[in-house]
Amino acid sequence: MTTHWPTSGLGFGGDYNPEQWSAEVWDEDVRLMKEAGVNIVTLGVFSWGALEVADGVFEWAWLDRVIDLLHRNGIAVDLATPTASPPLWLLAAHPEILPVNADMTRRHPGARDGWCANSATFRRYALRMTKALAERYAAHPAVVLWHVSNEIGGGNRRCHCDESLAAFRGWLRLRYGSLDNLNRAWGTAFWGLHVTDWDHVPAPRGVEAHNPALVLDYDRFCSDSLLDHFRAERDAIREFAPTTPITTNFMVGPHQDVVDYPRWARHVDVVANDHYTVPTDPLSAQDIAFSADRVRGMTPGRGPWLLMEHSVSAHAWYPVNRAKAPRELVRDSLGHVARGADGALFFQWRASLRGAEQFLQGMVSHAGPDSKIGREVRELGAVLGRLAEVRGSTVAPARVALLFDNEAGWAFSRGLKPHKEIGYGDEPRAWHRALWTRNVLVDVVPPRTDLSTYDLVIVPTLFLVDDESAARVAAVARRGGVVVVTWMSGIVDHENAVRPGGYPGAFRELLGVRSEEFFPLHPGERGRLDSGATFCTWSELMDVVDAEVVARYADGPLAGGPALTRRAVGSGTAYYVSCALEPESMDEFVGQVLDDAGIEPSGGGAGLDVVRREKDGATWVFALNHGDEERRVAVKGVELVTGETVDHELVVPGREVRVVRQIR
Ligand code: GAL
Numbered sequence: 001m002t003t004h005w006p007t008s009g010l011g012f013g014g015d016y017n018p019e020q021w022s023a024e025v026w027d028e029d030v031r032l033m034k035e036a037g038v039n040i041v042t043l044g045v046f047s048w049g050a051l052e053v054a055d056g057v058f059e060w061a062w063l064d065r066v067i068d069l070l071h072r073n074g075i076a077v078d079l080a081t082p083t084a085s086p087p088l089w090l091l092a093a094h095p096e097i098l099p100v101n102a103d104m105t106r107r108h109p110g111a112r113d114g115w116c117a118n119s120a121t122f123r124r125y126a127l128r129m130t131k132a133l134a135e136r137y138a139a140h141p142a143v144v145l146w147h148v149s150n151e152i153g154g155g156n157r158r159c160h161c162d163e164s165l166a167a168f169r170g171w172l173r174l175r176y177g178s179l180d181n182l183n184r185a186w187g188t189a190f191w192g193l194h195v196t197d198w199d200h201v202p203a204p205r206g207v208e209a210h211n212p213a214l215v216l217d218y219d220r221f222c223s224d225s226l227l228d229h230f231r232a233e234r235d236a237i238r239e240f241a242p243t244t245p246i247t248t249n250f251m252v253g254p255h256q257d258v259v260d261y262p263r264w265a266r267h268v269d270v271v272a273n274d275h276y277t278v279p280t281d282p283l284s285a286q287d288i289a290f291s292a293d294r295v296r297g298m299t300p301g302r303g304p305w306l307l308m309e310h311s312v313s314a315h316a317w318y319p320v321n322r323a324k325a326p327r328e329l330v331r332d333s334l335g336h337v338a339r340g341a342d343g344a345l346f347f348q349w350r351a352s353l354r355g356a357e358q359f360l361q362g363m364v365s366h367a368g369p370d371s372k373i374g375r376e377v378r379e380l381g382a383v384l385g386r387l388a389e390v391r392g393s394t395v396a397p398a399r400v401a402l403l404f405d406n407e408a409g410w411a412f413s414r415g416l417k418p419h420k421e422i423g424y425g426d427e428p429r430a431w432h433r434a435l436w437t438r439n440v441l442v443d444v445v446p447p448r449t450d451l452s453t454y455d456l457v458i459v460p461t462l463f464l465v466d467d468e469s470a471a472r473v474a475a476v477a478r479r480g481g482v483v484v485v486t487w488m489s490g491i492v493d494h495e496n497a498v499r500p501g502g503y504p505g506a507f508r509e510l511l512g513v514r515s516e517e518f519f520p521l522h523p524g525e526r527g528r529l530d531s532g533a534t535f536c537t538w539s540e541l542m543d544v545v546d547a548e549v550v551a552r553y554a555d556g557p558l559a560g561g562p563a564l565t566r567r568a569v570g571s572g573t574a575y576y577v578s579c580a581l582e583p584e585s586m587d588e589f590v591g592q593v594l595d596d597a598g599i600e601p602s603g604g605g606a607g608l609d610v611v612r613r614e615k616d617g618a619t620w621v622f623a624l625n626h627g628d629e630e631r632r633v634a635v636k637g638v639e640l641v642t643g644e645t646v647d648h649e650l651v652v653p654g655r656e657v658r659v660v661r662q663i664r
Pocket of ligand 1: 347357
């Protein structure tokens with residue numbers, strides 16, 4: 001594994017798709033890139049059809065020219081294998097490589113991601129393309145990073161073709177060893193679905209109410225097959241480019257991922273993420289923080305990661321695609337950098353005029369460089385240039401961890417459930433919001449993480465958890481930390497089987513409570529606790545076995561019953577929250593929990609996000625003002641965005657970002 005970072009300062013640039021433009025435009029592109037301070041572009045993501053124009057017939061001339069042009073102008077290349085979008089000639093010759101949906105309809109040619117990870121034919125063609133590309137450009141000095149495919153699994157996460165089913169059966173054989181083990185783990189006695197032959201193992205096809213254990217295993221299998229494809233392309237590149245870092249772009253957002261990124265993270269040299277804000281999200285700055293805290297939480301050593309794509313302004317895929325407000329572009333990019341990104345790249349350099357995403361803005365927008373976008377892009381490039389010294393620093397360690405797990409999310413969201421309207425990420429993001437509002441930094445980590453350095457661990461709706469992870473959570477409280485576990489946590493084990501004896505199964509003993517039944521609420525319904533707190537979505541009937549009641553249900557069918565509990569465990573504390581607290585009530589509760597854990601907010605709060613990065617004894621204080629009013633932070637040093645000296649107090653104008661190299 002190679003670990004060197006592809007750019008000397010922070011990365012700045014985006015996806016560059018020159019094949020959509022004439023050679024005169026390339027010259028203008030490079031001139032504008034230099035003007036904006038672009039130092040790296042991602043090339044070739046969707047170029048398969050332009051590079052292999054017919055079976056085995058390669059056209060390299062245009063790419064040779066573009067890479068040379070970029071290199072002459074000091075712009076580095078992140079070269080992508082173009083396999084995310086197989087060419088039409090290949091799909092015409094081999095329509096069987098197109099993914100099959102759960103309803104057994106086959107996808108049509110004409111869009112991207114038209115490939116099945118289990119197709120041997122696709123693999124053969126993809127690896128031939130990858131090897132040809134790697135062989136040709138591995139030694140080119142412009143190529144500093146390799147980029148495998150694009151958002152793998154984004155449009156082809158689950159394929160239900162027969163080749164995939166055969167591969168699934170093979171995967172199950174390895175996992176379970178025998179049909180007896182499989183039958184026990186899946187509980188096939190239910191509905192008399194005992195499997196007597198590996199060839200009879202069903203796939204989660206159609207709209208049937210499939211066995212949840214089978215469905216979860218299919219999701220795990222799909223993640224593994226896509227990973228296997230990534231590794232095959234990665235290894236093909238490595239044959240020719242043994243020391244250049246290789247990555248692929250993840251899509252880490254507020255909900256469970258399409259594949260299990262924390263498990264993928266150790267297979268890439270650089271963890272890279274794509275993040276797009278949602279135009280209707282009133283708290284997109286927190287969405288950025290949540291995503292970035294998740295990416296950092298899965299990056300080995302919590303080291304720097306790369307923001308591979310984000311949007312310049314208007315997106316294209318929502319019903320209403322509003323442009324970003326003035327200053328939002330710069331703030332969004334630095335929001336990622338503050339939380340550990342060593343670069344901010346966009347999709348894409350120049351906005352396309354034609355093609356599916358013709359209304360997605362680019363760093364060169366439809367209006368041209370003399371525009372709000374053009375000015376903010378150039379400003380961002382200049383700011384990132386001035387922040388070059390930050391590269392290689394890491395975010396100051398967080399004292400709070402929030403557990404988030406894809407397998408738990410997959411199990412939570414699929415199949416028949418007590419409440420089908422809840423997204424797995426809703427509750428984790430709500431707890432993150434409450435901490436973010438108080439400016440408390442959180443590492444959002446998978447449950448397998450070593451939790452020994454955290455003072456507060458939040459476990460929101462962690463539906464599936466294995467025994468070892470549950471034990472690690474309990475150990476936090478025993479050694480004096482504070483643990484908060486919420487409803488719908490610890491319900492099933494790693495086999496997706498309900499843990500018997502009452503909820504929240506895996507955490508019952510730690511919390512000293514035992515819930516008997518769920519009382520989910522309908523949309524629009526809410527309830528009250530005797531503390532004045534309010535809740536929605538969820539409540540439950542529980543007994544207290546060995547804990548103190550902090551609040552009781554004040555109305556509804558559970559009136560008088562315990563709702564929030566606290567238990568002293570070792571020298572620490574374990575809270576159980578059996579209902580979905582509404583934002584204000586959650587904020588208040590989080591305040592109390594932070595007091596218990598002795599955690600002070602790190603200086604900002606209420607719309608001012610303050611995050612520190614550190615390297616070799618130096619500290620950089622990032623202050624992002626998401627509000628309109630000017631805000632102040634007590635700090636001394638040199639402010640790198642404006643170049644001003646800060647004596648004792650930094651002034652951050654509304655909607656602006658400031659970064660101070662601290663002097664103590
Ligand atoms: C990403 C994708 C890009 C582009 C972008 C904007 O998810 O990787 O190719 O489609 O979204 O929609």
